Amino acid sequence: MTSDHAADLTSETLEARARRHLWLHFTRMSSYQGNDVPVIVRGSGQYVYDTRGKRYLDGLSGLFVSQIGHGRAEVAEAGARQATELAYFPLWSYAHPRAIELAERLAVLAPGDLNRVFFTNGGSEAVESAWKMAKQYFRTIGEPSRYKVLSREIAYHGTSMGALAITGLSDIKTPFEPLPPGGVRVPNTNFYRAPGFVADDVTAFGRWAADEIERAILREGPDSVAAVYLEPVQNSGGCFPPPPGYFARVREICDRYGVLLVSDEVICAFGRLGYYFGSQRYGYQPDVITFAKGVTSGYAPLGGMIVSDRLMEPFGTGPTTFLHGITFAGHPVSAAVALANLDVFEKEDLLGNVRANEDAFRATLGKLMDLPIVGDVRGDGFFYGIEMVKEKTTRETFTGEESERLLRGFLSHALYDAGLICRADDRGDPVIQLAPPLTCTQEHFDEIEQILRSVLTEAWKLI
Numbered sequence: 506m507t508s509d510h511a512a513d514l515t516s517e518t519l520e521a522r523a524r525r526h527l528w529l530h531f532t533r534m535s536s537y538q539g540n541d542v543p544v545i546v547r548g549s550g551q552y553v554y555d556t557r558g559k560r561y562l563d564g565l566s567g568l569f570v571s572q573i574g575h576g577r578a579e580v581a582e583a584g585a586r587q588a589t590e591l592a593y594f595p596l597w598s599y600a601h602p603r604a605i606e607l608a609e610r611l612a613v614l615a616p617g618d619l620n621r622v623f624f625t626n627g628g629s630e631a632v633e634s635a636w637k638m639a640k641q642y643f644r645t646i647g648e649p650s651r652y653k654v655l656s657r658e659i660a661y662h663g664t665s666m667g668a669l670a671i672t673g674l675s676d677i678k679t680p681f682e683p684l685p686p687g688g689v690r691v692p693n694t695n696f697y698r699a700p701g702f703v704a705d706d707v708t709a710f711g712r713w714a715a716d717e718i719e720r721a722i723l724r725e726g727p728d729s730v731a732a733v734y735l736e737p738v739q740n741s742g743g744c745f746p747p748p749p750g751y752f753a754r755v756r757e758i759c760d761r762y763g764v765l766l767v768s769d770e771v772i773c774a775f776g777r778l779g780y781y782f783g784s785q786r787y788g789y790q791p792d793v794i795t796f797a798k799g800v801t802s803g804y805a806p807l808g809g810m811i812v813s814d815r816l817m818e819p820f821g822t823g824p825t826t827f828l829h830g831i832t833f834a835g836h837p838v839s840a841a842v843a844l845a846n847l848d849v850f851e852k853e854d855l856l857g858n859v860r861a862n863e864d865a866f867r868a869t870l871g872k873l874m875d876l877p878i879v880g881d882v883r884g885d886g887f888f889y890g891i892e893m894v895k896e897k898t899t900r901e902t903f904t905g906e907e908s909e910r911l912l913r914g915f916l917s918h919a920l921y922d923a924g925l926i927c928r929a930d931d932r933g934d935p936v937i938q939l940a941p942p943l944t945c946t947q948e949h950f951d952e953i954e955q956i957l958r959s960v961l962t963e964a965w966k967l968i
């Protein structure tokens with residue numbers, strides 16, 4: 506088509522053009538037939554602005570991405586400088602300076618012997634790359650029957666076919682079956698919904714959940730299992746932190762059966778939990794870390810995996826090549842932006858800011874527990890989920906139809922209209938997810954709490 510509107514950025518035309526031509530991700534497009542498509546045009550600090558100039562507190566850092574906040578000229582300029590110097594060169598056989606510097610810097614920050622970085626464009630590719638690496642690694646060392654991957658119920662690990670086979674959300678998998686074989690589910694660490702026999706003891710619950718991984722390995726056959734994928738704090742379902750002792754027990758189990766522990770830190774790395782890596786917060790040593798999102802704070806796309814020296818060994822000696830590559834992975838502009846992003850982390854001690862303010866964030870959100878609709882407030886660092894319930898004492902949840910009415914019919918729009926970007930989701934039970942920029946302090950927590958309080962109070966009247 507030709508367009509007379511190319512330069513017309515007024516809200517009406519942008520919204521109409523979005524409705525006509527843009528396909529939004531994970532979005533029921535029909536819901537925009539009679540409604541405005543929200544169009545965000547700029548950002549500054551912890552806030553973003555729509556076409557009409559209305560301000561929103563970015564309580565989800567876009568999509569768990571904008572750690573340093575919006576509008577940082579020095580990070581944008583680092584990207585522009587790099588594009589002028591060397592816009593593109595592949596990492597197939599060649600290297601370029603920014604990829605080298607970033608790989609080295611990530612190896613220094615990563616725990617233990619995680620010293621080798623394979624770049625991707627984002628999280629799904631990172632998750633899938635780690636699976637391919639694990640499969641080829643085991644073939645190379647003479648254990649070719651290991652290909653299965655364990656992951657937790659309701660966990661989200663991405664949408665490409667391989668990553669989707671690892672994702673634990675049946676609704677988003679079914680339309681694309683058959684998926685690559687080998688995905689096996691184990692329980693997650695949702696203590697609020699723990700089975701009765703461990704519901705009063707979080708440590709016993711953690712022990713049970715970890716032991717379920719061992720039972721799954723034994724059931725599947727230890728010789729067939731390549732890896733277990735776990736997020737430090739599981740996002741999907743509304744923030745499930747690990748119970749005490751959980752990861753220590755998982756590490757023991759992985760070591761006993763020769764299974765790789767992949768820490769999927771696409772959300773939890775780069776300060777979300779007050780550390781560069783979530784595994785550092787909970788004191789466990791992964792064999793692989795997958796990352797994306799916060800590594801650039803979204804000023805350019807980038808992801809990757811950081812692999813242990815031990816796993817690299819068969820690929821670093823002899824004729825073996827990792828038979829995998831992606832044209833734009835480790836793009837020079839993205840790598841330059843990531844380095845500038847990490848400079849901001851250091852200069853402004855953003856990890857320190859999260860650690861200094863996380864108790865205040867928790868306490869401020871915790872005030873919402875006096876509302877009848879709020880069943881649970883859970884998380885760590887700057888990463889929280891608020892579970893909504895129909896009946897607080899029994900923890901009764903909403904039916905599918907009620908949840909649809911509550912989340913899609915009311916909450917998503919009402920929170921946005923009230924000036925808060927967050928996410929109302931029912932991939933498990935209905936939750937509101939929060940992950941604000943790491944620069945936030947008490948004034949932002951108060952703003953989040955006040956908006957949630959008034960919108961959730963309204964929501965309760967509709968039930």
Ligand SMILES: Cc1ncc(COP(=O)(O)O)c(C=O)c1O
Pocket residue numbers: 627628629630632661662663664736740769770771772797798808
């Ligand atoms: C834990 C985890 N893994 C993988 C992914 C997939 O990342 P991407 O959307 O960049 O492909 C996500 C995305 O949110 C995620 O949260």
